[in-house]
Amino acid sequence: MLEICLWNPDVNGVIRRSDRIPDTIPGISRFQQVVLHQGRIERFFLDAITEASEIRVERGVMPSKLEIDESLVKDDDAYPITVTLRHLTEEEATPRQTSTSVNGQTVQDGLFRSNLAKDDTQDLLELSKLHDKANSEEVVHAKYLIGADGAHSWTRNQLGLKLEGDSTDYIWGVLDIVPITDFPDIRMRCAIHSANNGSVMVIPRENKLVRLYIQLTTTEKTGDGSSRADRSKLNPQVILESAQRIMAPYNITYRKLDWWTAYQIGQRVGTSFSVHERVFLAGDAVHTHSPKAGQGMNVSMQDTFNLGWKVASVVKGHAKRSILKTYQSERRGIAQELIAFDHKFSRLFSGRPAKDVMDAEGISMEEFKAAFLKGHMFASGIAVNYEASLLVAKKGSNEVQWDGRQVFVANSPDKVTSDESLCGGITVGMRIPSHKVLNQADARPWHLQELLPSNGRWRIIVFAGNVNNSEQQGKLEGLAQDFGNQNAFLRAYTPESAKHDEVFELLLIHNAPRTSVTIFDFPEVFRHFDEIDGWDYNKIFVDDVSYHEGFGNIYGALGIPHSGCIVIVRPDQYVSYVGPMDDSAAVSRFFGGFMTLQQQPSRVQTDIKPENAQ
Amino acid sequence: MLEICLWNPDVNGVIRRSDRIPDTIPGISRFQQVVLHQGRIERFFLDAITEASEIRVERGVMPSKLEIDESLVKDDDAYPITVTLRHLTEEEATPRQTSTSVNGQTVQDGLFRSNLAKDDTQDLLELSKLHDKANSEEVVHAKYLIGADGAHSWTRNQLGLKLEGDSTDYIWGVLDIVPITDFPDIRMRCAIHSANNGSVMVIPRENKLVRLYIQLTTTEKTGDGSSRADRSKLNPQVILESAQRIMAPYNITYRKLDWWTAYQIGQRVGTSFSVHERVFLAGDAVHTHSPKAGQGMNVSMQDTFNLGWKVASVVKGHAKRSILKTYQSERRGIAQELIAFDHKFSRLFSGRPAKDVMDAEGISMEEFKAAFLKGHMFASGIAVNYEASLLVAKKGSNEVQWDGRQVFVANSPDKVTSDESLCGGITVGMRIPSHKVLNQADARPWHLQELLPSNGRWRIIVFAGNVNNSEQQGKLEGLAQDFGNQNAFLRAYTPESAKHDEVFELLLIHNAPRTSVTIFDFPEVFRHFDEIDGWDYNKIFVDDVSYHEGFGNIYGALGIPHSGCIVIVRPDQYVSYVGPMDDSAAVSRFFGGFMTLQQQPSRVQTDIKPENAQ
Incomplete structure (x- = not known):
C-alpha cells in the first residue's frame, strides 16, 4: 500500500477524491507499509522458531x-x-468457525472470533472434560508464563485482572x-466518507483480493434500542449493500468472497500487565481497539518483543529480575496512547464528514x-x-514511570545519565535510527540495524570519529x-563458559576515509x-x-x-545510553545497575545467592 | 564482492596494493556481483522446478x-x-571423489572433475553393466534432447562433434x-602478482571461507618436460606453500580446509552447437576456459536460457521450428568472444608483471x-x-550470422526492420534496460524487468507518451x-483454448502525470x-x-x-523490435515471420500441416 485516497461528498453529496496522502511517511524507515495475511506472519514466526x-x-x-506459589516468586531458581x-x-480443537453460503459456495467467516460472539473458552473446556481420555492432561511447572491469549484472555481472568474501557456504538x-x-x-488504500450512509475503508490485498471495512448504519442494528448488534441479521449481502450505498454512484459487487466478519469497536486497556513479574x-489480552489502523498485531508483537529478551536475559542468569518491572512501565504507556489515538481515529472514521468549516x-x-x-x-x-529506567539512562526518576502508576524500579546507587545533547540524531529511549555503513574489511554496505539482530546481545557501539587524528586514536x-581490563563489564558480566561476545558485542564505526x-x-x-x-572481520x-548504494552519512544523520x-x-x-568516548567507566556503571556478576565456574556454588529483584 | 584490489611488486620486488577497482561497474545493473556456492545455485533451480x-x-x-531418425527431424509431431x-x-552413482587427509581430517577434493583427471564416463557405464539389474534400463523417445553434460560431454561424443582449441601451459x-x-x-577480491613466484586470486566467500586460486610454478610440474601436470605431486600443502611464496612478506595459513582442486587451463569451442536442431x-559441452573470471556457469546458464523458451515455444505449437537455428547463431558467437577474452585474461593473470613501461x-x-x-x-x-535474425528485427541479413558460419535462417518475405534511431537508450538485439515504473492503479514501483518474468510470453510494450495529449490519445x-482486430497477431497466433495473454502480453507505460x-x-x-x-490492474x-524509491525516468533513460x-x-x-506507435502492421508482420497460425479447434486436423523449418 503506497497511497491513501480520501473520498468525500462534494457540495451535491456525491463522493469524489478530495485528497491523496502517502501511506508511509517518506523517509521514516527503509521499509514501507505492506499488508500481509496474518497466516503468513504466523508462518514466518513458525519458520524462524524451527x-x-x-x-x-x-x-x-x-x-x-x-497456580502461583507466592513464597517463591523472588527466587531466581524456583518454578513458582x-x-x-x-x-x-x-x-x-477445531474452532466452531461459522460458515455462510454465498453464490452456492460455503465461505468461512470470522464471527466466531468477533466480539459479537460470546467467549467459548469455558464451553471448550467443559466439552473436553466429557471426552476424558488417557494422557489428556499435563502439568507444567514454569518460571515464567506469558498470556498472549487474546481479548477473552483466560490467563487474565485467572489472575483476576481487568480490562478498563468501553464499547463504542x-x-x-x-x-x-x-x-x-x-x-x-x-x-x-481509501477512506470513503459518504454524506449520510457511513464510511468504507478499502485495503488492497494479495491475489486480487480487497478488504473492505464497511460501516453498518442503524438499519442493520437491532430495532429494540440496544446498542448491541443483532448477529443474526448480519450476512455478506447486507454488508455489501451497505458498501454499495456508501460508494454510489460507483458500482461494486463480487463473484469471489474469501472471508467476512463483523464487529463492534471496543477500546480497553488492562489495569496491570503482570503479576509478580512472573505471569505477563x-x-x-491487555489492549483492544478497532482493527482499521493496522495496530492490533503490530503493537502486540512489540509487547512481546519488549518482554522476550528481558525474560531470556534473566532466565540465562545474565540480568537481575529487576529489569522485568520495565515491561509494564514501558508497554502500558504505549497501550494507553494507542487507545487514546484509536478513540479519536474511530470517531473521525465513523463520523459524518463536515459540510463546511461552520459544520x-x-x-x-x-x-x-x-x-x-x-x-x-x-x-x-x-x-x-x-x-x-534501569535500562534507559536518561534524566527523570527511575521510579515514576510514564504509564501514570507508581512502578517501583530501584534507582541504582551509581545512576548513569546520558549526555542527551551529545548526538542530535540519537534520542535515548528510542530505537537507534538506521543508516548505511561499510564493512572496513570488504567494503560491503550494511544498514546499521542489520548489524543488530535480535539475538539477546547488548551492543556497545563506539563511534570513533576520524581515527587518523592522533587525539581520536589516543x-x-x-x-x-x-x-579489555579484567574488571570491566565485558569480563565481569560475561559467563566464563560463554563466547566472548555472547552478552556484549562491541562494534566500531569510524569516519576516516575507508581506504586510508x-x-x-x-x-x-x-x-x-x-x-x-x-x-574477526565483522566488527569494524x-x-x-x-x-x-550511495553514502549512508551516519555521522551526519x-x-x-x-x-x-x-x-x-x-x-x-x-x-x-549515549556518552563521550573517554567515559568508559559510565558503561561499566550502567551495566552494574542490573547485570549479574559472573564468577569463576569453580566458585559459583558457594558465592552466588539467588538474586532478589528488590 | 565489492572491490578488486590489485597487488603488485614494488621496485624492491615486494608486493603492495597498487590499485582498487569496483568489482561491479557502478550503474550497469540493479544487481551486484556475488559469490554463491554452485550447490546453492542448483538448489534454487531445483526449488523453482518443484x-x-x-x-x-x-x-x-x-x-x-x-539414435536420431533423420527422416523425422523436420516433422513437428515426431519423436526422432x-x-x-x-x-x-x-x-x-557416487562420484569417485578423491579425498585427502589434512590435519588428520578427511577433505574432499575436486580432482575427479578436473581436466587433470581422465574421463570416467565409460568406466561408469562398464561398471554398471556388470551389475546388470532388472529395470535398470529405460528407453526414452524424445522430440528434443539437450546435452548439458560438461567438458567430457557424452552427448557431444555420440554426435561426433568436436571442441576446437588448446590447453595452455x-x-x-x-x-x-x-x-x-x-x-x-x-x-x-584480489589479484596478486608476485615478482617471480606467480599469481594468486583471492575470492572471499560465505561462512568465513576464502577461495584462493594459486598459480603453481614449474617446481610442482613433472620434471620430464611434459606440459601436463603430475597429479600425484599435487596436494593442499604444496598449493599452500605456493601461495605463501606469492603472498610474502604476509603470512597465510589455515586450520580449516573445506575443499581443494587443481587444473590446467584449456580453451576450446564446439564446432557445432546442434544436430538437426533436435539435439543441442x-x-x-561446447565451451571450456579458465574458471577465474566467473564465466563458466554464467555463460552456460545463459546458453540454456536462450534455448529453453525457443524449444518450449516450438513444442507448444506457438512458433515454427525455424527459430531453433538462432540458438547456434546467437550463442556460438558469444562462446567465441568468451574464449578470445579468456585467452587474453589468462595470459594477463598468469604472466609476470611488467617492471616498468619499457618491459x-x-x-x-x-x-x-x-x-x-x-x-x-x-x-x-x-x-x-x-x-x-527472424527474432531480431534489425538491419543486416538474416542469413549470415555473426558466429562466422553460414547458418541459414529464411528471410521472411515481409522482413521487418526496426527504426533503431527511435529510442537512443534501447538497442535492438540487447536486453531491454531496466528502470522503475509505477503501477497506474496502486502507485507501486516496479523495475521494468520484474514485469517481464521468464514464462515464455512475448511482450509488446507500448510507450504511449503523454496520453493527456490528444494526438497521443488518438x-x-x-x-x-x-x-483488437480479428486478424491481428493477438488472435492469429494465440490458441483459442489459451488464456488471452498466454502468448503475448500487452504492457503500456505512459508519462502523463500519474494522478491525472x-x-x-x-x-x-x-x-x-x-x-x-x-x-486487470497490472498492465498499465x-x-x-x-x-x-525515487523517479525511474524510464522515458529519459x-x-x-x-x-x-x-x-x-x-x-x-x-x-x-522498436518502431513508431502508428505502425501496428509491422508488429503483425514480425510475428508472421515465425509464429504458427492458430485455427479454430475444429479445423485443426484438416488445415494445419507439420511446419517445416526451411
Whole structure:
C-alpha cells in the first residue's frame, strides 16, 4: 500500500477524491507499509522458531488451571508457576468457525472470533472434560508464563485482572472480496466518507483480493434500542449493500468472497500487565481497539518483543529480575496512547464528514489526515520513546514511570545519565535510527540495524570519529584498554563458559576515509582473534561512500561529534545510553545497575545467592 | 564482492596494493556481483522446478545409447530421438571423489572433475553393466534432447562433434580455506602478482571461507618436460606453500580446509552447437576456459536460457521450428568472444608483471584492469548483442550470422526492420534496460524487468507518451483498435483454448502525470475484463515519481520520443523490435515471420500441416 485516497461528498453529496496522502511517511524507515495475511506472519514466526531451536508450537492445548506459589516468586531458581494443560482432540480443537453460503459456495467467516460472539473458552473446556481420555492432561511447572491469549484472555481472568474501557456504538462489517467495480481507486488504500450512509475503508490485498471495512448504519442494528448488534441479521449481502450505498454512484459487487466478519469497536486497556513479574499479559489480552489502523498485531508483537529478551536475559542468569518491572512501565504507556489515538481515529472514521468549516459536528478532513499520519508512527513503532529506567539512562526518576502508576524500579546507587545533547540524531529511549555503513574489511554496505539482530546481545557501539587524528586514536586506545581490563563489564558480566561476545558485542564505526586504514589499524578488542577462524572481520565499520548504494552519512544523520561517542543499544535496538568516548567507566556503571556478576565456574556454588529483584 | 584490489611488486620486488577497482561497474545493473556456492545455485533451480511443475530431476542415470531418425527431424509431431538410459545403483552413482587427509581430517577434493583427471564416463557405464539389474534400463523417445553434460560431454561424443582449441601451459591450484593471515585485503577480491613466484586470486566467500586460486610454478610440474601436470605431486600443502611464496612478506595459513582442486587451463569451442536442431549442446559441452573470471556457469546458464523458451515455444505449437537455428547463431558467437577474452585474461593473470613501461614481456596493469572490466560485461550478460535474425528485427541479413558460419535462417518475405534511431537508450538485439515504473492503479514501483518474468510470453510494450495529449490519445486508440482486430497477431497466433495473454502480453507505460488519469482512461485491451476477477490492474504503468524509491525516468533513460513507440521484447528479455506507435502492421508482420497460425479447434486436423523449418 503506497497511497491513501480520501473520498468525500462534494457540495451535491456525491463522493469524489478530495485528497491523496502517502501511506508511509517518506523517509521514516527503509521499509514501507505492506499488508500481509496474518497466516503468513504466523508462518514466518513458525519458520524462524524451527530454524533457530527445537521448540515446536503445540495447538489444541488449553490451560485449565493456574497456580502461583507466592513464597517463591523472588527466587531466581524456583518454578513458582503451575499450569494444568488439557490436550484437546482434533475435533474439539477445531474452532466452531461459522460458515455462510454465498453464490452456492460455503465461505468461512470470522464471527466466531468477533466480539459479537460470546467467549467459548469455558464451553471448550467443559466439552473436553466429557471426552476424558488417557494422557489428556499435563502439568507444567514454569518460571515464567506469558498470556498472549487474546481479548477473552483466560490467563487474565485467572489472575483476576481487568480490562478498563468501553464499547463504542459503531458496528462494522468486513468483506474480503475480488471486487468487480468501476471505482477507480480500488487498488489504493481509501477512506470513503459518504454524506449520510457511513464510511468504507478499502485495503488492497494479495491475489486480487480487497478488504473492505464497511460501516453498518442503524438499519442493520437491532430495532429494540440496544446498542448491541443483532448477529443474526448480519450476512455478506447486507454488508455489501451497505458498501454499495456508501460508494454510489460507483458500482461494486463480487463473484469471489474469501472471508467476512463483523464487529463492534471496543477500546480497553488492562489495569496491570503482570503479576509478580512472573505471569505477563501481552497483546489483545491487555489492549483492544478497532482493527482499521493496522495496530492490533503490530503493537502486540512489540509487547512481546519488549518482554522476550528481558525474560531470556534473566532466565540465562545474565540480568537481575529487576529489569522485568520495565515491561509494564514501558508497554502500558504505549497501550494507553494507542487507545487514546484509536478513540479519536474511530470517531473521525465513523463520523459524518463536515459540510463546511461552520459544520462543527462534522468531521474535519484536515484532522482526519493528521490522524492517519499519527497512525503510521504507532504502526511502525518508531514513535515509541521509553522513559528513564534501569535500562534507559536518561534524566527523570527511575521510579515514576510514564504509564501514570507508581512502578517501583530501584534507582541504582551509581545512576548513569546520558549526555542527551551529545548526538542530535540519537534520542535515548528510542530505537537507534538506521543508516548505511561499510564493512572496513570488504567494503560491503550494511544498514546499521542489520548489524543488530535480535539475538539477546547488548551492543556497545563506539563511534570513533576520524581515527587518523592522533587525539581520536589516543582515546580509542584508552577505551580499548579499559574495555579489555579484567574488571570491566565485558569480563565481569560475561559467563566464563560463554563466547566472548555472547552478552556484549562491541562494534566500531569510524569516519576516516575507508581506504586510508585497514582493520589492523584498530585495537584487537574490535577484531577478536580465534585460533581456528583467524581475525574477526565483522566488527569494524566505516561511514564512507559505497560503490552501489550511495553514502549512508551516519555521522551526519545521527549528529555524531568530532570527538566521537559511545552508544549502548539494548537487545531490542532501543538506545540505553549515549556518552563521550573517554567515559568508559559510565558503561561499566550502567551495566552494574542490573547485570549479574559472573564468577569463576569453580566458585559459583558457594558465592552466588539467588538474586532478589528488590 | 565489492572491490578488486590489485597487488603488485614494488621496485624492491615486494608486493603492495597498487590499485582498487569496483568489482561491479557502478550503474550497469540493479544487481551486484556475488559469490554463491554452485550447490546453492542448483538448489534454487531445483526449488523453482518443484514449485512450477511436476518435473523431478533424476540423478544416477546415465545415457548409454543415442539414435536420431533423420527422416523425422523436420516433422513437428515426431519423436526422432531415442535415448537409452541406464539407472545406476547408489554405489555406482557416487562420484569417485578423491579425498585427502589434512590435519588428520578427511577433505574432499575436486580432482575427479578436473581436466587433470581422465574421463570416467565409460568406466561408469562398464561398471554398471556388470551389475546388470532388472529395470535398470529405460528407453526414452524424445522430440528434443539437450546435452548439458560438461567438458567430457557424452552427448557431444555420440554426435561426433568436436571442441576446437588448446590447453595452455598454466597450472592452477584451488584452496577453499578459512584463512589465518595478516594480509589486509583477504576479504576483498584480489589479484596478486608476485615478482617471480606467480599469481594468486583471492575470492572471499560465505561462512568465513576464502577461495584462493594459486598459480603453481614449474617446481610442482613433472620434471620430464611434459606440459601436463603430475597429479600425484599435487596436494593442499604444496598449493599452500605456493601461495605463501606469492603472498610474502604476509603470512597465510589455515586450520580449516573445506575443499581443494587443481587444473590446467584449456580453451576450446564446439564446432557445432546442434544436430538437426533436435539435439543441442550447451555449457561446458561446447565451451571450456579458465574458471577465474566467473564465466563458466554464467555463460552456460545463459546458453540454456536462450534455448529453453525457443524449444518450449516450438513444442507448444506457438512458433515454427525455424527459430531453433538462432540458438547456434546467437550463442556460438558469444562462446567465441568468451574464449578470445579468456585467452587474453589468462595470459594477463598468469604472466609476470611488467617492471616498468619499457618491459615489453611483462604484463601491463592498465591492460589487466581493462580486462577485469570487460569480464564484468561478459559475466553479467549485458554486453550481449544478438545480430539480425527472424527474432531480431534489425538491419543486416538474416542469413549470415555473426558466429562466422553460414547458418541459414529464411528471410521472411515481409522482413521487418526496426527504426533503431527511435529510442537512443534501447538497442535492438540487447536486453531491454531496466528502470522503475509505477503501477497506474496502486502507485507501486516496479523495475521494468520484474514485469517481464521468464514464462515464455512475448511482450509488446507500448510507450504511449503523454496520453493527456490528444494526438497521443488518438494514436493509442488506433493502436488498440488494430491490436483488437480479428486478424491481428493477438488472435492469429494465440490458441483459442489459451488464456488471452498466454502468448503475448500487452504492457503500456505512459508519462502523463500519474494522478491525472485512472486506468479507465485507457483502452480496454490494456485492462482486460474478466467476469470473475474484474478488471486487470497490472498492465498499465506510468513513468512518474514514487513516494519512496525515487523517479525511474524510464522515458529519459531509454530516450523514448514524445511520439511514443512500440517495443517487442522476447521471452528472454532481449529486444526484437522498436518502431513508431502508428505502425501496428509491422508488429503483425514480425510475428508472421515465425509464429504458427492458430485455427479454430475444429479445423485443426484438416488445415494445419507439420511446419517445416526451411
